[in-house]
Structure formats: structure tokens, C-alpha cells
Amino acid sequence: MPIAILALALGAFGIGTTEFVMMGMLPNVAGDLGVDVPTAGQYISGYALGVVVGAPLLTALTVRLARRWTLVGLLVLFTVGNLLSALAPTHETLLATRFLSGLPHGAFFGVAVLVAAALVDPQRRGRAMATVMLGLTLANVVGVPVGTFVAQSVGWRWTFAVVAFIGLAATLAVAALAPRDDAGSSATGSLRAELASFARPQVLLTLAVVVFGMGGLFAAYSYVAPMLTDVSGLQESAVPWVLVVVGVGMTVGSVVGGRLADRSTLGTLAGGIVLVIAVLAGLAALLHSAPAAIALLFLLGFASLGMGPAIQMRIIEQAGGAPTMVSAGVQSAFNMANTIGAWLGGLVIAAGAGLRAPNLVGAGLAVVGLAFLACSALLEVRQRRAAGAAGAGPVDEDARVPVPA
Template sequence: MSLPLFALFLAAFAFGTTEFVIAGILPDVAQGLGVSIPFAGYLVSGYALGIAVGGPFLTMATRHVSRRTILIALTIAFCFGQIACALAPSFVAMLAFRVATAIAHGAYFGIAMVVAVGLVPPAFRGRAVSVILAGLTVSNIIGVPAGAAIGGLWGWRTTFWAMTLVGVLALIAIWALIPQTKAEPQQAGHLGREVRVLGRQQVWTSLIIMLALMIGQMVPFTYITPLLREVTGLDGMIIPWVLLLNGVGATLGVFIGGRLSDWKLMPALIVMLGIQAAILVILYLVSPYPLLMTATIFVWGALNFAIGAPVQARILMWTADAPALASSLIPSGFNIGIAIAAVIGAGLLEGGYGYRSLPVLGAVALALACLVAIFSAAHEKRSGAALPQAAFT
């Protein structure tokens, strides 16, 4: 990993940790702010909404600022957001500070991915994207457990002070290691061009695949703890280790997916989507058997993030001439998928279906994504379309 990519990775790790660490300290936050635990859960959904809605708007509003400058500004915003959360006097204030941080989060990932692919030759774009994704997976393996442990030992506010320190380190790294980039030139009709590139079938089909991937992943994963407890029969003390194994698989998958993207992007994507649909069927079949379930969850985690790299690399490749809006829709698409998955999963459970049914719905979503990928690849081959060239660097 080159030093500039490491700087982008470190900031991605910081943003990923602050998004997910709230789950590990939620009861303490709820008690400290005087609200119920379910009500405190709005801190999670509010963050996702900030990414999905605010990120694209901020990205477009700052498209005439050099990317290095906006990355620095977003990391500074992250640091101030963590300080504000550490000092938050009420739930409403905490929610507002979380949403503000999430807007910076949504803009950061879109811009960081554009910068990352610009730092490497075209043959290594997939691996560059995988480095940014690795920041999210490593945040779940290291950042979230560490943040929860810090909160348990010294109070939940200390968790956000620790996140501030991580943000400062990321800021220093970006300042020192990311090369100066040019601002996007002012051009008439620029916004229209940004919107038009979304009409390329390679782009909108990739966004559909992304949504289906997140639904297939998050419908079961949102309720993975009760699934493992009630269907698999695992002890509550064992479940965190199973989830850790899933996170390790996800981290390996990120780098595998990046390499496959640089090798044969669409064939690799189609095959992985098909395999993942089959894995979710296997997850349903082996869910009563602890050892088989644990092994399957490891493979499932690896494939989830292996698929993410080629999907995102494809969007960036086919919007290289107008990347701002499309790149900002990547984190938005993921978080919209997370929100939809939570609603669908809750609807199934409230409708009388058990936890074991959730992987089946995930398999259907991945099978549909595989069909969309096949259609997209066939259409692209027939059209003979050439990749667009970057308008600026």
C-alpha cells in the first residue's frame, strides 16, 4: 500500500469506526443522554440518512474545490464532529452532530475513491478502491471493539475523544501525503453532464447491483445475533467471535475483490454474485449447525466485500469524465440499501417469518443482481462502448 493510499485508508477507518461504534456504546449513550435504548437507535439511522442525502449535495457543492483541499476540510469536519459528540449536552444535540459528521462521511468516500483511482495506473484501479473499502472493514474488526472497550472503561464520551485523536492522525497523513490536485474547471452545463453519465447502463445497473448486494447482505446481518442465538444455538459469549471471523473474512474479501476487478471485472463480478446467492442458500441450510454455520459466515463475509470492490470500480471507470455526482452516490447507495434491508427484515419478522428465513430473501436479491450483471455485460459487449477518459486529474 502506497503512503498516499494509506492516508486515505486511515481517514476511511476513522469515518467507518465512528459510524458503527455507536452500536457498541448505545446503552451507555442512552443512559447518559436520558433516553431509551430504542430511541437512541435514531443515532444510527440519522447517521445513515446524513450519508445518503447530505453526502451527494456536499460533493456537488464543492466540486470546484481541489480534491486534496476538500479531503482536508472533510477530515477537519470529522474531528470537530467527534469533539462535539463528546461534549453533547442532549440527545437532540448529539443527533445533530452525528448527522453533520455523516454528511462529511458521505462526501469523503466518494471523493477519496476518485482520488485513489487517480493515484494508480488504470490496471490497478480495483485495488485502489479496495484500499478505501478496507478502511471500513478494519474499522469493524479493530475500531469498533476498541471504541466500545474504551467506552466501557472510561465512559462513552471518551470514545469520541479517542476518535478525535484518530481523526487528527488521518488529517496529518492526508496533509502530508496526498499530492496537490487541480480544481474542477468551471464549465457550462457541467451539472447536466454529471447527471447524464448516470444514464450510462454500466452506471445505473451497477447502482442496482449495489442496492441488491446491500439488501442481500444486511437483511440477514442486521439480525445475525438473534439468528445465531435462537436458530444456531450459540452462547452469547461466542457470537462476538463469530462476528469477528466474519469481519476477518470481509477484510480478506476486499483485497481479493480488488485484484479480481483488475483482472476480469465483469466475469469476476457475475461469478461472485452467483456464488454469493448460493452461499446464502447454504447459510439457510446449515443455520442449525454451529460449526458449519460459522464457516459459512466467514465465506459470506469475504464475498460481501469482495463484490463491493468491482461494483464501485465499475462506477468510477464509467464516470471518469464526470465523476463527482456518481462517486458521491456510492456511499449513498450503500446506506440506502442498509435502510431498505432493515425495513424489509423487520417486515418479514413482524409478518411471522422466523430469523432463518432472512438468508433466503438475501439469496433472491443476489440472484437478481447476478441477472442484472449478466444483462449489463452482454449489452456492453454488443455496444462496443469505450471507457471515458478523465476530464481532469
């Protein structure tokens, strides 16, 4: 695997850490800033909203720039956002800095997976994208538990300071190692072509699968710390270790998902969503048992992040040769899922339904995601039949389209 992909994975590690670490240290930040846990959930939604806004905006602004320098600029913005989060004095200020930190997230992943895919043979693109996303999953094995431990030991501000340092290291690594002969996407398409790809029904359906399928993950995972301490009966000091287990599940899922996606994107997505539904239903029923909750959280991480490579590959396949914006759009959809899931999970908690309820909300969201995936599969069958009737021959559901170099 080219070393430049590892530099991209380091950037993904820092981004994944700052996105997910808030879930582990939510009670600590809430207590320090004088807000309750449902209100503190806005720090998760605020970051996600930054991704939703930043992914299309920053991608549009940089679509004609060299991808190497686009990545560097995005990582600089990410580093500054986390440094400001470490210094945020009030609830409102932290909301603003979390939004700022989220702005470069989607554009970074949108460009990074395209750079990674262009560095390898077509048969290995799923694994190359999975390697970039592996940084995201390793963040849940190492970054999130360590960040949670730091927050509990010396304060949550130090967690953001460490993330800012990781961002600086990633900036230097990408500047040194990313391909230097990349003139951006202007050689293969215009901004108009990039935006037009969003009008494709399969692109819209895939984004809907992400919003609702991944919304199920965030409805539950956003409140994992109070679930474990208040219902499962674990001590606060045990939460980082459970997050390690979840992170291992995400890492294994990403690796396995990359290999499965090279075989069938639709099959990988269908299996992942079905497993998410089953796991969330199990959590709602068995959350009182700490061993069962830990095992199910491992499977939740495995199923959710295992779908990542398949999602990226499928939307690039459907983009019609203009993949940059839709690739970033996946991250917007992912964080719309974060926003919706965290909001709905906090809503049912605030309504007095208890800490089991977000799991049921998440299962319901995932069912909606599965319905959109079924619509996508049916549309693909109709397109294949129409192509066959027109004399174009059978269409391979996993046919690869060229990824711009």
C-alpha cells in the same frame, strides 16, 4: 504504494468503524437509551440516510475545490459528528448526530478513490482503490470488534469518542500527505457534466446492483449481534471475536477483489453476488450452529467487500470522463442498501418472523441485484455488437478510462 494512499486508508478506517460498529453494540445502545432492538436499528439507517443525502450534496458543493482540502473538510465534519454522538443524551439526538456523521462519508470515498487512482499507473488502479477500501475492511477486523468491546466494558459513548480521535488523526495525515498540486475536477469537467453522467444507463444499472446486492448484506449483518446470542447461543462477550472473523473475511475479500477487478469487473461482481445469495440462504438454515454461522459470516464479509473495487472501477469506466459525482454516488447507493436492508430486516423481526428471517430477506434482495447485473451485461453485449457493426471494432469490456489527476 504511495504513502498518501495510506493516509486515505486511515480516514476510511475511521469511517468504516463508525458505520459498522453500531451493529455490534446495538443491544448496548438500545438498553441505555430505553428502546428496543428494531427501533435501535434506526441508528444504522440514520447514518446511511446521511450518506445518501450527503454524497451528492457535498460532492456538488466541492466538485471545483482542490481534492486535498475537500478531503480535510469532510474529515473535520466526520470528527465533529462522532464527538456529538458520544455526547447524545436521547434517542432522537443520537439519530440526528448519526445522520450528521454520515453526511461526509460518500463524498470522502468518492474523492479518495479518485485521488488514489491518479497516484498510480493505470494497471494498478484497482489495487490502489482496494488499498483505500482496505481501511474500511480493516475497520471490521480491528475497529468494530474493539469498539464493541469498549461499548460492553465502559460504555458505547467511549466508542464514539475513540472514533472521533481516529477522525482527527486522519484529518492531520491527509492534510500533510495528500497531493498539493490538485486543482480539483474543474479542469476536466463541470458540475453539469458530472450530473449528466447519471443519465447513462450503465451507471444507473451499476448503482441498482449496489443497492440491492449490498442490501442483502445489511439485511442480515445489521442484526448479527442478536442472531449470534439468541439463535446461535453465543455469549455476548464472544460477539466481538466473531466480528473479527467477519472483518478478516472483508479484508481478504477486498484484497482479492482488487486483483480480480483488474481482470474483469463484471465477472467479479457476478461471482460476489452469487456467493452472497448462497451464504445468506445457508445462514437462514444453519444459524442454530455457531461454527457454521461463524464460517458463513466470514464468507459473507469476503463476498460483499470483495465486490467493492469492481464496483468503483466499473462505475468510473462508465462515467464518460466525469467520475467524481458517480464515484460518490456509489456510496449513496451503498448506504441506500444499508437503509433498505436494515429496515426490511427489522421489519420482519418486528413482525414476529424471527431472527433467521433477515437472512432470507437479504438473499431475495441479492437476487434482484443479480438481475440488474444481468441487464447490465446484456446491454454491454448489445453496445459491443453495435460498435462492431458501425466499424468501430470490438470493445473491451474492461477498457479503462482516464482518471482525472
